[in-house]
Amino acid sequence: MHSVAILALDDVVPFDLTAPMTVFDWAQLPDGRSPYRVTLCAEKPEVRGDGLVLRVERGLDALADADTVVVPGRKPGVGPTSEPVLAALRRAAADGTRIASVCSGAFVLAEAGLLDGLRATTHWAAAGELARLFPRVQVQPDVLYVDNGQILTSAGAAAALDLCLHMIRRDLGSAVAADAARRCVMPLEREGGQAQFIVHELPPVPRGSTLEPVLEWIEDNLAGEITLGAMAARSGMSERTFSRRFREQTGTTPLQWLLRTRVRRAQYLLENSDRPIERIAQQAGFGSPTAFRERFRRVVGTTPQAYRSAFHANGTPVTSGAQAGGR
Incomplete structure (x- = not known):
């Protein structure tokens, strides 16, 4: 024994x-x-x-x-x-x-x-x-x-x-x-190399930060095309100044923030809706379903479908996080 x-x-x-x-x-x-x-x-x-x-x-x-x-x-x-x-x-x-x-x-x-x-x-x-x-x-x-x-x-x-x-x-x-x-009422098939399901939190922004208005604008317009130039213009700064101040206040770049925000929106939609993957890719602002799947897997460590299977709320919206796009 x-x-x-x-x-x-x-x-x-x-x-x-x-x-x-x-x-x-x-x-x-x-x-x-x-x-x-x-x-x-x-x-x-x-x-x-x-x-x-x-x-x-x-x-x-x-x-x-x-x-x-x-x-x-x-x-x-x-x-x-x-x-x-x-x-x-x-x-x-x-x-x-x-x-x-x-x-x-x-x-x-x-x-x-x-x-x-x-x-x-x-x-x-x-x-x-x-x-x-x-x-x-x-x-x-x-x-x-x-x-x-x-x-x-x-x-x-x-x-x-x-x-x-x-x-x-x-x-x-x-x-x-x-x-x-x-x-144990669990599958044997999950292999050791399968990624953990990771929630990637966005860096906190200090209360009263000059970035708050542009970050709210990003959240409200994720489905559209958002460029560095558009973000900088929204802030009334040059692209160079905006990128520098953004990194100073968040520790990351504007485009990385945008990508993480889009992935978080997709996570919320996968958890709380039955919309097709193609529709979620569009609403989260990814150029195509293929680009969405590749980026989602790179950030979260698994496919959108696998994530939905693990975390779907069975039609009951998550109410403890308020905004769509957050958890």
Whole structure:
């Protein structure tokens, strides 16, 4: 029987903890036997996380006995991981134990030095911080999981399920993994290279900025042709002066802002309408459906149709974001 140790740290994210426990527990061989023995372990007997207090079965010694160690994510800003935990992870890695992280659990592996020189991922919102703090890690923010052989990392939330099913498939084959996926009521087909669905926020504009009127005009006229010259003229500036002030106040260029705004409008329409892709491309201001699909995939990381399938609101408009074009 394959032993899986789930390492719980203080401020653990409950879903990141329970997802691998559930998936490995539900895996079943054709004869009905359970192929995995799952153990919850921690540095101390009690672990706190998001209002919960968990009593664990074993201490860090469980890592030495495990075939696979899974490190769930923790709340942001919890501080450094204790040296005993990092040392236990390093020993397990040196012994050849497979080690996987869920979401921000990648930060723990990076602290232990286990991701140095390797590709890794985490939740898209934390990817920049992971790259900044650990420059020797090759951060890939746009995938569901990364398998380096012995060391694996996954993105946030549901990507934990994808990673666990991938490990089951590696261990026991596609038939057992497909059965586990059915028990989890999720598809087995999502591959690790599939992009995370990322919401690209536009840079904030200071209240009272001289750019506010032109940005409102852009929002109101996305379906039409908008050039740099038209934006500058609307602001009463030369193109050069407008571009300089725009970058000073937003950190990006006017044309990049325009493209991101058009993608956000398209996201809203895909989520909240049943309009054809061609019509959405026109309303968001893209020159053609082909140009729309290419730009959308480049920015969001997936196709418009896949995005709609994942996030369509089933005819109920989203009312918590006010404007069409925002989320």
